[in-house]
Amino acid sequence: MTEKLQFKVQFWGVRGSIACPGEAHKRFGGNTSCVEVRCGQRRLILDAGTGLRELGDVLMADGDDRDIDIFLTHTHHDHIAGFPFFSPFFNKDYTFRIWAGHLRPPLSLHQVLCQYMAAPLFPVPPEIFSADVSYRDFTVGTTLEPFEGVSLKTTALNHPNGATGYRIEFAGKSLCYVTDTEHVVGQPDENILALIDGADILIYDSTYSDEEFPKYVSWGHSTWQEGVRLSDQAGVGTLVIFHHDPSHEDERMDEIAAAAEKARPGTVVAREGMVLTP
Numbered sequence: 173m174t175e176k177l178q179f180k181v182q183f184w185g186v187r188g189s190i191a192c193p194g195e196a197h198k199r200f201g202g203n204t205s206c207v208e209v210r211c212g213q214r215r216l217i218l219d220a221g222t223g224l225r226e227l228g229d230v231l232m233a234d235g236d237d238r239d240i241d242i243f244l245t246h247t248h249h250d251h252i253a254g255f256p257f258f259s260p261f262f263n264k265d266y267t268f269r270i271w272a273g274h275l276r277p278p279l280s281l282h283q284v285l286c287q288y289m290a291a292p293l294f295p296v297p298p299e300i301f302s303a304d305v306s307y308r309d310f311t312v313g314t315t316l317e318p319f320e321g322v323s324l325k326t327t328a329l330n331h332p333n334g335a336t337g338y339r340i341e342f343a344g345k346s347l348c349y350v351t352d353t354e355h356v357v358g359q360p361d362e363n364i365l366a367l368i369d370g371a372d373i374l375i376y377d378s379t380y381s382d383e384e385f386p387k388y389v390s391w392g393h394s395t396w397q398e399g400v401r402l403s404d405q406a407g408v409g410t411l412v413i414f415h416h417d418p419s420h421e422d423e424r425m426d427e428i429a430a431a432a433e434k435a436r437p438g439t440v441v442a443r444e445g446m447v448l449t450p
Contacts, residue, residue: 176212176213177212177343178210178211178212179209179210179211179212179342179343179345179347179449179450180209180210180447180448180449180450181207181208181209181210181347181373181375181447181448181449181450182207182208182210182445182446182447183201183206183207183208183223183442183443183444183445183446183447184203184206184207184208184223184224184226184227184444184445185201185203185204185205185206185207185219185221185222185223185224185254185444186200186201186203186205186223186414186415186416186442186443186444187201187202187203187204187205187221187250187415187416187417187418188204188205188250188351188352188377188379188393188415188416188417188418189204189250189379189417189418190204190250190418191203191204191221191222191250191253192418196421196422197418197421197422198422199422199425199443200416200422200425200441200442200443200444201223201443201444201445202418202444203221203222203223203226203444204221204222204223204250204251204253204254205218205219205221205223205245205250205251205351205414205415206218206219206220206221206222206223206224206227206254207219207349207375208227209340209347211321211322211340211342211343212321212342212343213237214237214239214319214322215237215240215241216240216241216242216243216318216322216340217240217241217242217243218242218243218245218338218349219243219244219245219251219252219351220242220244220251220252220253220254220255220258221250221251221252221253221254222250222253222254222257223254223444224254224255224257224258225254225257225258225259227258228254228257228258228259228260228261229259231259231260232259232260232263238260238265238266238267239266239267240260240266240267240268240269241268241269241270241271241318241319242268242269242270242271243271243272243316243324243336243338244270244271244272244281244336245274245329245335245336245337245338245349245351245352246272246274246331246333246334246335246336246352247272247274247275247281247284247285247288247333248333248352249288251352252285252288255285255288255289255298256289256294256296260303261301261302261303261305262300262301262302262303263302263303264302264303264304265303266303266304267303267304267305268303268304268305268306269306269307269308269318270285270305270306270307270308271308271309271310271316271318272284272307272308272309272310272336273309273310273311273312273313273314273326273336274312274328274333274334274335274336275309275334276309276310276311280307280309281307281308281309282298282307285298285307286298310326312326312327312328312334312336313326313327313328314326321342321343322340322341322342323340323341323342324338324339324340324341325338325339325341325367326338326339327339327363327364327366327367328363329350329352329353329363329364330353330354330355330356330361330392331352331353331354331392331393332390332391332392335351335352335353335392337349337350337351337353337363337364337367338350339367339368339371345372345450346370346371346372346373346450347371347372347373347375347450348367348368348371348373348374348375348408349375350364350367350368350374350375350376350377351375351376351377351414351415352377352392352393352415353377353392353393353394354389354390354391354392354393354394355394355395355398357385360401360402360405361402364402365402365405365406368402368403368406368408369406369407370406370407370408371406371408371409372408372409372410372450373408373409373410373412373448373450374399374402374403374406374408374410374411374412375412375414375442376394376396376398376399376402376403376411376412376413376414377393377394377399377414377415378394378395378396378399378413378414378415378416378428379393379394379395379415379416379417380393380394380395380417381395381396381397381428382395382397382398384417393415396413396428396431396432396439397435399411399413400432400435400436400439403436404436409450410438410439410440410448411432411436411438411439411440412439412440412441412442412448413428413429413432413439413440413441413442414442416441416442425441428441429441
């Protein structure tokens with residue numbers, strides 16, 4: 173595949189809820205949600221959890237793409253915690269468009285991020301950024317085309333305060349990013365099924381197992397087994413288990429990986445640094 177048609181995804185943060193550094197999470201990683209997608213010579217970033225900080229350091233070292241789109245599923249803390257520590261925001265040579273589809277009305281993305289980076293929660297506001305940063309609110313369900321050759325279909329997810337699922341299509345391939353969504357037992361989510369139909373890769377909210385799920389109803393998350401069921405029904409190529417619960421240490425993740433491989437061969441458990449190609 174030529175560089176112009178290269179389509180790949182790299183994981184910089186794979187946890188949900190709160191970052192969990194330490195030896196017990198070393199192999200799978202402890203940073204919260206942040207996924208980089210390369211579409212030819214352009215780059216998309218999905219969510220801005222604590223994994224965004226390390227990605228920013230790599231971007232500054234490479235310097236090969238300075239015009240970047242960031243798409244948020246939602247603005248809960250674990251998905252935006254990396255914003256104030258993303259070094260390219262402090263470089264005037266970069267341009268960023270940050271997108272969100274879950275806030276309007278009555279809120280705007282810029283308003284929410286200004287509230288997040290404000291006293292007494294944070295010492296400096298987003299206005300401190302030197303980069304050209306713009307904020308793009310859209311209505312969920314819209315198909316977005318941030319640049320030529322790339323489209324993102326969007327759908328509403330079942331999560332407190334709202335969230336957005338994305339389907340990225342490029343060079344005849346498709347990647348779906350569906351995290352922070354709660355399923356109803358025995359009732360597959362038709363919005364998600366439509367979004368992921370025939371997708372090459374599905375990154376899915378697998379915070380819990382089916383056994384754990386009843387204790388967390390209304391928390392807004394799903395299970396790896398539901399990811400298997402949806403993937404089978406929608407004809408997905410590769411399912412990627414994502415948004416790992418902080419209590420699931422490496423040994424527990426090994427158990428989930430083995431059970432998922434048995435249930436749906438080829439299923440992948442996301443690890444920090446992992447690279448996949450649709």
